[in-house]
Amino acid sequence: xxxxxxxxxxxxxxxxxxxxxxxxxxxxxxxxxxxxxxxxxxxxxxxxxxxxxxxxxxxxxxxxxxxxxxxxxxxxxxxxxxxxxxxxxxxxxxxxxxxxxxxxxxxxxxxxxxxxxxxxxxxxxxxxxxxxxxxxxxxxxxxxxxxxxxxxxxxxxxxxxxxxxxxxxxxxxxxxxxxxxxxxxxxxxxxxxxxxxxxxxxxxxxxxxxxxxxxxxxxxxxxxxxxxxxxxxxxxxxxxxxxxxxxxxxxxxxxxxxxxxxxxxxxxxxxxxxxxxxxxxxxxxxxxxxxxxxxxxxxxxxxxxxxxxxxxxxxxxxxxxxxxxxxxxxxxxxxxxxxxxxxxxxxxxxxxxxxxxxxxxxxxxxxxxxxxxxxxxxxxxxxxxxxxxxxxxxxxxxxxxxxxxxxxxxxxxxxxxxxxxxxxxxxxxxxxxxxxxxxxxxxxxxxxxxxxxxxxxxxxxxxxxxxxxxxxxxxxxxxxxxxxxxxxxxxxxxxxxxxxxxxxxxxxxxxxxxxxxxxxxxxxxxxxxxxxxxxxxxxxxxxxxxxxxxxxxxxxxxxxxxxxxxxxxxxxxxxxxxxxxxxxxxxxxxxxxxxxxxxxxxxxxxxxxxxxxxxxxxxxxxxxxxxxxxxxxxx
Numbered sequence: 001x002x003x004x005x006x007x008x009x010x011x012x013x014x015x016x017x018x019x020x021x022x023x024x025x026x027x028x029x030x031x032x033x034x035x036x037x038x039x040x041x042x043x044x045x046x047x048x049x050x051x052x053x054x055x056x057x058x059x060x061x062x063x064x065x066x067x068x069x070x071x072x073x074x075x076x077x078x079x080x081x082x083x084x085x086x087x088x089x090x091x092x093x094x095x096x097x098x099x100x101x102x103x104x105x106x107x108x109x110x111x112x113x114x115x116x117x118x119x120x121x122x123x124x125x126x127x128x129x130x131x132x133x134x135x136x137x138x139x140x141x142x143x144x145x146x147x148x149x150x151x152x153x154x155x156x157x158x159x160x161x162x163x164x165x166x167x168x169x170x171x172x173x174x175x176x177x178x179x180x181x182x183x184x185x186x187x188x189x190x191x192x193x194x195x196x197x198x199x200x201x202x203x204x205x206x207x208x209x210x211x212x213x214x215x216x217x218x219x220x221x222x223x224x225x226x227x228x229x230x231x232x233x234x235x236x237x238x239x240x241x242x243x244x245x246x247x248x249x250x251x252x253x254x255x256x257x258x259x260x261x262x263x264x265x266x267x268x269x270x271x272x273x274x275x276x277x278x279x280x281x282x283x284x285x286x287x288x289x290x291x292x293x294x295x296x297x298x299x300x301x302x303x304x305x306x307x308x309x310x311x312x313x314x315x316x317x318x319x320x321x322x323x324x325x326x327x328x329x330x331x332x333x334x335x336x337x338x339x340x341x342x343x344x345x346x347x348x349x350x351x352x353x354x355x356x357x358x359x360x361x362x363x364x365x366x367x368x369x370x371x372x373x374x375x376x377x378x379x380x381x382x383x384x385x386x387x388x389x390x391x392x393x394x395x396x397x398x399x400x401x402x403x404x405x406x407x408x409x410x411x412x413x414x415x416x417x418x419x420x421x422x423x424x425x426x427x428x429x430x431x432x433x434x435x436x437x438x439x440x441x442x443x444x445x446x447x448x449x450x451x452x453x454x455x456x457x458x459x460x461x462x463x464x465x466x467x468x469x470x471x472x473x474x475x476x477x478x479x480x481x482x483x484x485x486x487x488x489x490x491x492x493x494x495x496x497x498x499x500x501x502x503x504x505x506x507x508x509x510x511x512x513x514x515x516x517x518x519x520x521x522x523x524x525x526x527x528x529x530x531x532x533x534x535x536x537x538x539x540x541x542x543x544x545x546x547x548x549x550x551x552x553x554x555x556x557x558x559x560x561x562x563x564x565x566x567x568x569x570x571x572x573x574x575x576x577x578x579x580x581x582x583x584x585x586x587x588x589x590x591x592x593x594x595x596x597x598x599x600x601x602x603x604x605x606x607x608x609x610x611x612x613x614x615x616x617x618x619x620x621x622x623x624x625x626x627x628x629x630x631x632x633x634x635x
Contacts, residue, residue, distance in 0.1 A: 522559030
């Protein structure tokens with residue numbers, strides 16, 4: 001079994017060619033700690049493209065989808081005068097993988113002379129080689145050249161270096177990059193990342209063909225990787241699994257990934273033309289077969305699962321739902337399908353329907369669910385938070401919290417800090433200290449593997465019995481009614497997840513990047529005094545403001561709509577209780593706040609019920625993630 005994220009093998013490369021216009025700004029080298037980033041960048045012998053060269057490449061791409069081979073390669077040859085002789089020498093020495101003249105003339109299936117002659121005529125270096133040499137070079141390169149994406153150096157600098165800088169160094173960055181003055185680290189980070197694309201594209205020429213099958217929904221990809229073993233080598237190209245893969249022979253990559261759009265109406269024929277130009281063959285992947293026949297009947301179970309995973313991660317939720325349901329008709333106890341169906345409902349804000357889906361699987365197949373990490377987690381949370389215990393009756397709250405101690409509440413008043421952002425003083429110092437004590441008793445371990453997009457050091461509330469007992473009482477008796485008043489809704493709020501978070505200045509997770517939560521509403525509860533640490537606070541991007549809540553204060557806001565993050569703690573430790581909620585009337589409003597006459601200030605939940613935003617999609621580039629999600633990506 002090959003696990004998601006595992007490096008399957010590495011490839012040596014001959015050259016890396018930049019496929020971007022932007023040049024590195026010389027002033028970047030003078031930024032504090034810049035050397036950390038420069039060590040991670042591929043070293044190329046070629047200059048970035050000029051605007052004219054990029055325009056030429058785009059024009060040639062209209063007649064040939066395989067524009068990397070035709071346009072950019074010749075441009076790189078012009079920029080690197082030693083490249084062409086070296087490549088021609090390599091072709092001459094490689095007798096096995098490149099055909100001789102007689103083979104080219106006899107093998108009509110290659111269409112090599114016809115296919116490449118027009119490229120040769122367009123090539124500005126045609127006076128340096130014959131059509132025969134060009135054809136052999138073209139074929140030799142076809143099996144070795146690939147497009148890879150590498151994080152933009154300024155995005156890396158913003159995410160890796162900025163959080164470690166002190167206030168004076170950050171002001172130096174602002175001045176050097178001519179940014180709008182701000183005291184917020186996340187504000188600086190946002191300005192830098194808004195100025196630059198998240199990744200840069202490079203064409204990498206491997207020393208040998210990789211001999212992997214093509215698929216438009218590939219399960220592996222080629223990535224740039226820093227060389228950790230040989231300091232004399234800048235890096236290697238790694239083949240990395242995008243999902244769990246059962247057999248080595250099942251590995252596939254996408255040879256045309258960076259050239260085609262994903263318009264489901266028009267891209268099938270475009271992909272076929274691009275792939276034929278690239279490899280000389282057509283595509284038989286599950287996506288192409290499904291688009292060609294427009295039915296699932298031609299796909300076996302493995303193909304249906306691969307296609308369902310693709311559509312789920314690309315946001316085509318209805319097609320993904322149909323495919324997963326189809327999978328369960330064939331294999332009813334397939335846990336990945338049950339897990340994904342619940343995630344689809346959750347992505348559409350149907351919280352209770354997601355819980356019913358998971359509860360149905362847990363009831364029917366308890367053993368299989370206990371062996372599936374995702375389903376086991378949902379089973380734990382169903383037991384802890386009692387989502388489905390008499391959902392349409394307020395009596396369930398009394399049953400849920402029988403015997404629980406009422407927490408000391410300071411006040412039920414609140415203040416609007418920003419549009420859609422509220423603060424209220426809810427807890428006194430003693431209960432905040434008790435929460436931290438509960439969190440760290442009995443050898444409870446801080447984890448960093450639950451939120452894959454935005455990792456934090458945290459402890460889930462539902463895993464600490466005493467903390468869970470207190471939390472249920474506090475949330476049901478105090479917070480639900482307050483949220484209903486703040487946002488003008490019913491009291492039908494459900495806890496999707498709650499966890500105590502620790503931000504240490506000395507740790508790698510001393511901040512939280514800008515993101516939106518997988519929730520409809522979110523709470524941030526300050527568990528220690530801001531005087532105990534320097535930095536920290538919740539940053540709101542729209543207003544470029546940081547709220548450093550006092551001990552026991554609760555910030556509440558629309559987690560799925562407000563772009564926010566955690567400011568870097570540069571000294572000391574900050575503790576918070578983070579709570580992700582879903583508001584779900586489940587088609588009725590029996591559970592209402594009788595004291596609330598306010599008009600909705602948080603937007604109509606019913607209008608948003610049909611939203612298809614999915615917060616847990618896979619983003620193959622390592623750009624800044626903007627969704628706080630919980631591992632609902634299919635494995």
